[in-house]
Amino acid sequence: MARKSWIQREKKRQKLEQKYHLIRRSSKNEISKVAEMSEKWKIHGKLQSPPRNSAPTRLHRRCLATGSARANYRHFELSGHILREMVHTCLLPGATRSSW
Template sequence: MARKSLIQREKKRQKLEQKYHLIRRSSKKEISKVTSLSDKREIHGKLQSPPRNSAPTRLRRRCSVTGRPRGNYRDFGLSRHILLEMFHACLLPGATRASW
């Protein structure tokens, strides 16, 4: 189980990312349209004004059950440990596992 503080930090980053998503997207569109270098610098400065943690690259996918940051499957939102346990318990319909 991941530490609670790390999970809460990640939730805070997700909220910030959603809040500033439109501002970042519109600024990036403006940069691609403008040809003047001075205008691009001005727009780039506006792009840097939101908090750092609002950038989507600072987000980290975590397991929805344990909060584990590594070994996650995007399709399920679970880490490999929990996914394997669910396979063995037959809790994932349609999922087949290898039997040698």
């Protein structure tokens, strides 16, 4: 189980990313349209003005059951050991079991 503070921090980052998404997208579009380097540097400064935690690269996928940020499967949104337990108890249809 992940710490609750980590999960809350991730939720805060998701809210910030949604808040500043349009600002980042519009700045990136402006940079691609402008030809002069001096103008690009000014727009780049605007792009750096939002908080760092609002960047989409700071977001992590987390397990729905435990909140763990490691070994997540995108299709199931579960971490590896929870996925394995659910497959062994036949809670996920279509998944084949393996034992080692």
